[in-house]
Amino acid sequence: MTLRRLFLISLASLAAASGSRAQVARLDASAELGLRRAVERELVAARAIGLPEGLLIAKANEGIAKRATPRRITDAVAALGKRLQVAREQLAPNPSEDEIAAGADALYVGVPAPILKKMRAAWPNRSLAFPLGVLTELVAKGLPAQRAAQTVTDLMARGANNVQLFALAQSVQGDVAAGWAPEAALDLRARGVMSLLPPAPAASAFTNPRRP
């Protein structure tokens, strides 16, 4: 029994080790040994807490392709690991890998972590990957994160679909390129999308009762 258990443990260890090597092998072939080891450490840490390793490898390969120094690549991979962890916590209970990645992107451009939690609360049963992508794009354009998040959340609460959110982001991009202030462009385009959506559910009216 003991021998059999040892054999199984050995097999599991070998499988884990070969899995680790397989992940590292996906790194760009030109990665230096020191960088390869540093990334492997980050992968082991990510694997231990169930974070998607592929995103970390992709980040390392991006740094290699852009000829960044090994130190900078390692720092970027470690920072991404932390953002992924925060995103997963904020998007609990069962975020998909796409959602975690989109949340990490949003955190990178400066979206505060609690906003992710609010968006999850507003849309608990649908994927947040695309709305978070739109939010990331809006914030990267220079819009205040709170304002952009409120607009996206309002649209989600009114039932806006991904195509409408995409149209919003594209329209704002065009307006900003034409010289509009980002906030003015967001207000205008959000009202345009709102006009196409069905009225707010009755619950909202109770939440914000209108005075006589």
Added chain:
Amino acid sequence: MRGPAAACLLFAAIHTAAAQAPDEIRVESGIAEVRQAGTRSRLAGLMGLTWRRTRERIVTTASGSVTAARDSIDTAQGLLALRYQFAKWPHWRVESGIAGARFGLNAIATGGNGAAFTRVQHVHGARGVWAGAATGVTERDGNGLRSSAYDFGVWGEFSRTSGTLAGVVTRSFDTDLLAASSRPSRRPFGLYVVRDATLTVQQTLSAVDLAAIATLRRGEGVTTKVNDRALMLAAALYLSPVVALTVSGGRQLADPLRALPDAKFLAASVRVLFLRRDPTVLQIDKYGAITLMKADPDGGATLTIRVLANASARVEAYGTFSGWQPVRMEWVLDAWELQVHVPPGPQRVAVRINGSQWRAPANLTKVTDEFGGEAGLVVVP
């Protein structure tokens, strides 16, 4: 005689080691140990300035350098070169330039060299061929010694490796320079001819550029034969996109056209880009580099990246769709174009022209990354 021209050799070697990038002002400073045939090693301090400006069809390069060694190696030299791309024949380029050097600034040894060259290049994508001619005069001890050369070659880039194979036939009356080499069995007399075959291989790693230059020489004079070979190695370590440490070493054979002596050397320098004016910015601003998106019925979308640049330019795109590996764009009608299918989610895209800095297409949201670069962000529904 041999000492002063060593300065030219040092900077030629360092510039060979340096990765060339358009539109930049580059300052290099370093130190080198040089040993010419039959002499002791000398230390030299180096300072160089290179300016390069790229416009739609003309690339202008000017450089100057000073070498200080408190002896006859002291040298000042300059170079001005123009490369022109024909609008009517976009695959053809003409490159011409002049170079001059003054030796012996402290009057221990005096002299100078002037040279002019012209090359015609036929460029097809990342590969091409060229043929050219050059002439030069070296003034030494009041005598003018003429040299001329014809060169031809091919080059190509394959992923992260690039290579050049060149042939040069040089005819020269500068017998003193050849006599400085240890190889001729007897002092040459009168006109002599040398034929060089040079293979250059460059490899780009994550933050390191490596280069190897091997030369095989066959030659004959009136009374002597010159058969020789040489190898130079160089490396550049990028500490950041604008700062690099370069080291180079090996041997360069005498070059009568530029009055470079035969010498072994080991050099180290720091290269800093103080200003980098990017032609991509100008061309994108002027013509537009855009990314269009069309939803695919089976999910995701097709991104069409389009750049309106010169037909003979080298235009590339990269991004999350390519794992950040540069992808050559295709010339379609009147613009450079690349179509890629991408899955739903955030996608980042950047383009560059003629190896310059990566830029976000003008109609996408610009985002910076952890590595100092920028790209355009588009979220595919």
